[in-house]
Amino acid sequence: MTPEEEVEFKRRRRQRNNVIGLVLAGFVILFYLITIVRMGD
């Protein structure tokens, strides 16, 4: 892997990790809210 490819590799991996982190955080919040709503039923 050339230095340029390595930079690109790290950039892509970082972006993917950020997106996965955001999605997981979103699901944590969503499941928290669903639980609160369901407990009120």
Next chain:
Amino acid sequence: MASTPLPAEWRDFFALTKPRVMSLVVFTGLAGLLAAPGTIHPVLGFTAVLCIAMGAGGAAALNQWWEADIDAKMKRTAGRPLPQGRLRRQDARDFGMLLAGASVFVMLVAIHWLAAVVLAFSIFYYAVIYTMWLKPRTPQNIVIGGGAGAFPPLIGWIAVTGEITAMPLLLFAIIFIWTPPHFWALALFVKTDYAEAGIPMMPVVAGEKSTRRQVLAYAVLLFAISLLPWVIGGTGMIYGIAALVLSALFVALSVPVGLRMAQPEDRMQPEKRLFGYSVIYLFALFTALVADRMVLS
């Protein structure tokens, strides 16, 4: 197909979900949810629509995983992530399975078992019955594929009511019958390379004349089906009048398409007009349905 040592970008995974198609799925799913009698907590309503969108995205990813070789042969689809080699094929399959499985699971635990069952069936219908089995085998593939696009309002409705009644089945039928004239109008003026890719599309298999007649026949059928929710008393005047006017215009625009034949150097204006209107038609009809429910309640 080229392979790359670089990890795929998140945008390529997002592209697998066919975001433009998903906007229509979200809209019709939300319309079914809002038009259903009863109420649902906004958080649960959001979750239901999210599950519908995730299920549609998962099915779209599985569709592209299965059709990667076909997509590579056609100009319209050759730029997708898999034919371009920006994504590994098994990653697309795993992503599709994950989205599909997660959507059904969340629908099951958070909303309603029946909504989860219908969502699971809609994904199976699109990814297996349509994509793998019938699309490469019959020129009726668009008619069958229309069924997949027709599920969202049905699922949205069930998420609220927990049951399948005549009204959500009619919403299903409206999109089911709307799809063939919508797509074939496009197929008449866009020269596609389905034939080279081995997909038996109606204009290629049955010819232009037969396709045009069928566009008109489906438009007339759509006129009748779209009025049924009003006729059976499932909606009020707002929807009834909107359906009458919108569907009459749909038939009026289908008549020139159904009765003429393309000439050399034809600009295909009637076909383009019908296709453009068909998109507005569906949005307007479902908006009228929701408006009708809001006024009634």
